[in-house]
Amino acid sequence: xxxxxxxxxxxxxxxxxxxxxxxxxxxxxxxxxxxxxxxxxxxxxxxxxxxxxxxxxxxxxxxxxxxxxxxxxxxxxxxxxxxxxxxxxxxxxxxxxxxxxxxxxxxxxxxxxxxxxxxxxxxxxxxxxxxxxxxxxxxxxxxxxxxxxxxxxxxxxxxxxxxxxxxxxxxxxxxxxxxxxxxxxxxxxxxxxxxxxxxxxxxxxxxxxxxxxxxxxxxxxxxxxxxxxxxxxxxxxxxxxxxxxxxxxxxxxxxxxxxxxxxxxxxxxxxxxxxxxxxxxxxxxxxxxxxxxxxxxxxxxxxxxxxxxxxxxxxxxxxxxxxxxxxxxxxxxxxxxxxxxxxxxxxxxxxxxxxxxxxxxxxxxxxxxxxxxxxxxxxxxxxxxxxxxxxxxxxxxxxxxxxxxxxxxxxxxxxxxxxxxxxxxxxxxxxxxxxxxxxxxxxxxxxxxxxxxxxxxxxxxxxxxxxxxxxxxxxxxxxxxxxxxxxxxxxxxx
Amino acid sequence: xxxxxxxxxxxxxxxxxxxxxxxxxxxxxxxxxxxxxxxxxxxxxxxxxxxxxxxxxxxxxxxxxxxxxxxxxxxxxxxxxxxxxxxxxxxxxxxxxxxxxxxxxxxxxxxxxxxxxxxxxxxxxxxxxxxxxxxxxxxxxxxxxxxxxxxxxxxxxxxxxxxxxxxxxxxxxxxxxxxxxxxxxxxxxxxxxxxxxxxxxxxxxxxxxxxxxxxxxxxxxxxxxxxxxxxxxxxxxxxxxxxxxxxxxxxxxxxxxxxxxxxxxxxxxxxxxxxxxxxxxxxxxxxxxxxxxxxxxxxxxxxxxxxxxxxxxxxxxxxxxxxxxxxxxxxxxxxxxxxxxxxxxxxxxxxxxxxxxxxxxxxxxxxxxxxxxxxxxxxxxxxxxxxxxxxxxxxxxxxxxxxxxxxxxxxxxxxxxxxxxxxxxxxxxxxxxxxxxxxxxxxxxxxxxxxxxxxxxxxxxxxxxxxxxxxxxxxxxxxxxxxxxxxxxxxxxx
Numbered sequence: 001x002x003x004x005x006x007x008x009x010x011x012x013x014x015x016x017x018x019x020x021x022x023x024x025x026x027x028x029x030x031x032x033x034x035x036x037x038x039x040x041x042x043x044x045x046x047x048x049x050x051x052x053x054x055x056x057x058x059x060x061x062x063x064x065x066x067x068x069x070x071x072x073x074x075x076x077x078x079x080x081x082x083x084x085x086x087x088x089x090x091x092x093x094x095x096x097x098x099x100x101x102x103x104x105x106x107x108x109x110x111x112x113x114x115x116x117x118x119x120x121x122x123x124x125x126x127x128x129x130x131x132x133x134x135x136x137x138x139x140x141x142x143x144x145x146x147x148x149x150x151x152x153x154x155x156x157x158x159x160x161x162x163x164x165x166x167x168x169x170x171x172x173x174x175x176x177x178x179x180x181x182x183x184x185x186x187x188x189x190x191x192x193x194x195x196x197x198x199x200x201x202x203x204x205x206x207x208x209x210x211x212x213x214x215x216x217x218x219x220x221x222x223x224x225x226x227x228x229x230x231x232x233x234x235x236x237x238x239x240x241x242x243x244x245x246x247x248x249x250x251x252x253x254x255x256x257x258x259x260x261x262x263x264x265x266x267x268x269x270x271x272x273x274x275x276x277x278x279x280x281x282x283x284x285x286x287x288x289x290x291x292x293x294x295x296x297x298x299x300x301x302x303x304x305x306x307x308x309x310x311x312x313x314x315x316x317x318x319x320x321x322x323x324x325x326x327x328x329x330x331x332x333x334x335x336x337x338x339x340x341x342x343x344x345x346x347x348x349x350x351x352x353x354x355x356x357x358x359x360x361x362x363x364x365x366x367x368x369x370x371x372x373x374x375x376x377x378x379x380x381x382x383x384x385x386x387x388x389x390x391x392x393x394x395x396x397x398x399x400x401x402x403x404x405x406x407x408x409x410x411x412x413x414x415x416x417x418x419x420x421x422x423x424x425x426x427x428x429x430x431x432x433x434x435x436x437x438x439x440x441x442x443x444x445x446x447x448x449x450x451x452x453x454x455x456x457x458x459x460x461x462x463x464x465x466x467x468x469x470x471x472x473x474x475x476x477x478x479x480x481x482x483x484x485x486x487x488x489x490x491x492x493x494x
Numbered sequence: 495x496x497x498x499x500x501x502x503x504x505x506x507x508x509x510x511x512x513x514x515x516x517x518x519x520x521x522x523x524x525x526x527x528x529x530x531x532x533x534x535x536x537x538x539x540x541x542x543x544x545x546x547x548x549x550x551x552x553x554x555x556x557x558x559x560x561x562x563x564x565x566x567x568x569x570x571x572x573x574x575x576x577x578x579x580x581x582x583x584x585x586x587x588x589x590x591x592x593x594x595x596x597x598x599x600x601x602x603x604x605x606x607x608x609x610x611x612x613x614x615x616x617x618x619x620x621x622x623x624x625x626x627x628x629x630x631x632x633x634x635x636x637x638x639x640x641x642x643x644x645x646x647x648x649x650x651x652x653x654x655x656x657x658x659x660x661x662x663x664x665x666x667x668x669x670x671x672x673x674x675x676x677x678x679x680x681x682x683x684x685x686x687x688x689x690x691x692x693x694x695x696x697x698x699x700x701x702x703x704x705x706x707x708x709x710x711x712x713x714x715x716x717x718x719x720x721x722x723x724x725x726x727x728x729x730x731x732x733x734x735x736x737x738x739x740x741x742x743x744x745x746x747x748x749x750x751x752x753x754x755x756x757x758x759x760x761x762x763x764x765x766x767x768x769x770x771x772x773x774x775x776x777x778x779x780x781x782x783x784x785x786x787x788x789x790x791x792x793x794x795x796x797x798x799x800x801x802x803x804x805x806x807x808x809x810x811x812x813x814x815x816x817x818x819x820x821x822x823x824x825x826x827x828x829x830x831x832x833x834x835x836x837x838x839x840x841x842x843x844x845x846x847x848x849x850x851x852x853x854x855x856x857x858x859x860x861x862x863x864x865x866x867x868x869x870x871x872x873x874x875x876x877x878x879x880x881x882x883x884x885x886x887x888x889x890x891x892x893x894x895x896x897x898x899x900x901x902x903x904x905x906x907x908x909x910x911x912x913x914x915x916x917x918x919x920x921x922x923x924x925x926x927x928x929x930x931x932x933x934x935x936x937x938x939x940x941x942x943x944x945x946x947x948x949x950x951x952x953x954x955x956x957x958x959x960x961x962x963x964x965x966x967x968x969x970x971x972x973x974x975x976x977x978x979x980x981x982x983x984x985x986x987x988x
Contacts, residue, residue, distance in 0.1 A: 001949060001953060003752055004751065004752040004948065004949045007751075007755045008750070009747075009748050009750050010748060010750075011748050122618075124616075124618035124619060124622060127622050128621050195953065199953050202881060202950070203881050204874065204878040204880075206741075207743075207880075212746070218747055218748055222747040225744065225747055226744045229744050230742055247642070247698070247699065247701050247724055248723050248727050249701075250703065250719060252503050252706070253503075253505055253513075253712055253718075253719055254503050254504060254505050256501050256502070256503050257501075258501065260501075383698040386696070386698075386701075390693055390696075451498065454497065455495060455498045455704065456495065456701075459689065460690070
């Protein structure tokens with residue numbers, strides 16, 4: 001795969017001087033068109049061997065285009081804040097929004113490749129990480145990102161020459177570090193592992209372009225033209241077609257579904273409740289103050305029928321905690337900024353630090369619930385969301401985050417009673433809206449979507465807890481109890 | 495993911511008797527519609543726990559539909575012939591053609607899951623195999639197969655009960671084997687690993703349907719209805735849309751490309767040639783008679799410009815060998831049977847046994863050469879072919895098959911001279927057609943496609959050898975020499 005990038009590619013100065021002004025003008029135009037269409041973001045990954053002019057090329061791109069609308073991110077070793085979060089968190093927060101161009105420089109390929117070169121991980125683990133990357137990139141392109149990946153390559157001889165050259169010239173000496181020479185000694189290994197990584201992750205919508213890095217003019221014009229061609233073509237084409245061959249989601253042949261199996265008659269008397277509540281809140285409080293808790297964190301998701309008592313249950317959890325430790329995030333319609341990003345972006349930004357707990361009052365499951373039922377997204381979108389969500393939660397769990405998901409269920413009659421009560425009680429009236437009544441009309445469709453959701457996303461790593469919420473006390477105790485149990489289990493393991 | 499399949503799903507006899515006649519009629523209709531449209535094949539995978547009625551359900555499906563157009567395959571341990579080939583070979587040869595329904599029973603999931611349960615492989619290797627499976631299934635669905643995957647589940651209690659029941663009844667006793675009880679002891683492990691496998695491979699176009707297996711009527715109607723819904727919907731919908739957002743394939747900014755770097759002036763005099771030829775043919779002959787060669791095999795691919803001398807080079811290889819050891823496959827337009835299958839099918843069928851050598855005179859690379867240049871397939875199709883081909887060759891290499899790929903290159907002038915000579919020589923006239931002259935007009939487009947092909951598919955596992963063929967003798971020696979070297983390398987490793 002690197003053969004073509006060892007041919008000694010070069011462009012004469014004359015040609016360069018003639019071509020670049022046209023190229024710059026076209027790139028600027030393309031950039032403004034991307035910006036005004038605001039239909040998709042462009043993400044450019046720059047990777048490759050040391051001394052191949054990656055940094056210089058990025059600088060040139062910034063010069064050629066309007067740097068106000070390009071965001072360049074150089075990712076090195078994770079900083080303190082970054083290492084408090086799952087690995088991909090720092091990439092998520094840096095993603096360019098629709099209409100903008102982002103350049104990532106040192107990205108999700110850097111760590112796996114280097115760790116494999118240095119023998120910290122084996123081939124199997126490298127492959128696992130490459131699979132994770134492929135899925136992540138598939139999600140990005142499914143969400144409409146134009147993803148362009150450039151790999152800067154130098155043959156071994158040329159890398160040696162280049163590093164020597166740089167270290168001999170006074171002006172550039174500082175650019176060649178100890179670790180560059182250390183990497184050079186591992187050139188063959190690096191080449192082999194890079195090739196494997198490129199091969200495994202070069203899929204049709206996220207293909208690598210290998211660029212020989214020896215000649216400045218060549219690499220600049222090559223990268224510039226490739227970016228231009230891809231942007232121009234995307235601007236011309238219709239928004240990516242949704243695959244028409246998504247399988248229909250079908251349920252079993254009888255009417256028995258997981259929600260129906262829930263025993264809604266469970267209840268607990270006031271006295272027992274008060275006693276258990278105090279006990280569980282105390283237990284939760286202690287857990288979050290456990291010194292070991294500083295190495296983990298918790299994401300609690302609350303979903304449920306309207307009027308099922310999510311708010312009350314959430315409050316019973318937060319009552320137990322120090323306000324500095326937790327955050328409650330009510331999820332409403334996405335902001336403009338959030339709409340300009342891939343679907344999961346607005347949840348990633350709130351993934352907690354170590355030692356914290358975040359409660360999502362409604363969550364990423366909106367995609368397969370309200371967005372599905374109300375037709376806010378296509379079937380292709382919500383069906384692929386199941387596996388995207390599983391991938392997402394898997395990443396959280398691997399980073400020692402407890403993912404506790406609660407569905408609070410009440411009967412249709414109970415809902416009616418609570419709606420009516422809310423309308424009567426003055427201070428509760430704000431809680432009941434036209435929309436609640438509208439949703440209620442789609443009761444069956446919502447219930448069916450919930451069952452599909454549980455079937456597809458209740459995993460061993462991140463199981464759903466279905467909570468009988470007809471009796472609010474029962475529901476609150478079950479939530480607290482489950483939360484404690486899940487945290488204890490993770491603490492034991494870590 | 496299995497919770498919903500532990501609810502004790504069942505259908506009353508009354509309901510079953512009322513519903514089944516309608517369902518059968520509809521399934522038969524759907525089957526005939528699939529058969530007459532001949533637009534896509536249907537592939538049904540049946541997997542799951544023992545005693546969950548997988549076999550009975552398959553029998554029922556065969557009864558309900560027209561069994562002449564259903565092909566049911568039960569894959570057990572590989573037989574002799576199968577184990578002489580890469581693992582997926584047996585699945586490829588059993589794929590249903592367009593218009594037909596295939597049922598696979600014991601399939602590509604069985605071995606990885608069982609081997610993991612028995613501890614023969616670790617999580618990393620399981621994940622690697624699941625990734626391979628995901629890619630394979632993506633290729634199948636990209637090629638238009640309607641893939642339906644059913645997982646039959648029983649809770650632990652129910653499986654115990656069911657196995658007991660079966661072994662107590664005289665009529666069914668034979669169906670419960672030692673290994674069923676052995677598996678049962680590993681139930682928890684099996685469940686956990688199955689869950690992981692389903693989770694990792696449930697993508698939107700190849701989603702699993704989990705079916706509770708306790709009640710015969712329930713599982714039959716559930717599976718029947720799911721098949722019906724999926725077929726009906728696919729029949730209604732247009733052929734799967736090709737994604738519009740495939741990246742354009744761009745080349746470097748100068749004109750230097752890998753083919754141009756080839757030194758075409760290389761030649762060898764007659765005397766040296768005869769000597770070296772004899773020596774290399776002897777070496778190759780010995781290699782294939784090496785007892786160790788019985789554990790490997792070779793796939794040699796010959797591609798090249800028209801009149802570059804592929805035929806002559808191939809003959810110099812076969813001269814060295816015993817006719818029982820090799821086969822030459824000239825690849826022409828696909829047959830009707832081949833057209834009814836995924837693109838790679840017609841090559842898979844010719845993958846050699848151990849101890850053999852197969853020469854493809856033109857190959858699967860037609861997709862990214864002639865089909866690309868002549869517009870016989872869409873850009874989406876040929877761009878995804880690069881990674882499909884890499885996956886394919888990776889599977890071969892992992893099965894200890896040497897994959898040697900030769901591109902024979904001549905200059906445009908040399909081609910003209912050879913074309914003219916062919917027209918003059920009577921016995922060679924059949925070798926030159928109108929089509930050759932037509933292709934010659936697209937010289938640049940073809941050359942560019944070759945460079946893209948080499949850039950994307952010359953991998954460490956299966957590198958391309960670019961052969962300067964201006965001098966036929968030089969080319970033949972290089973082919974023989976490379977072939978010997980590649981076989982020796984693999985022999986040493988195995």
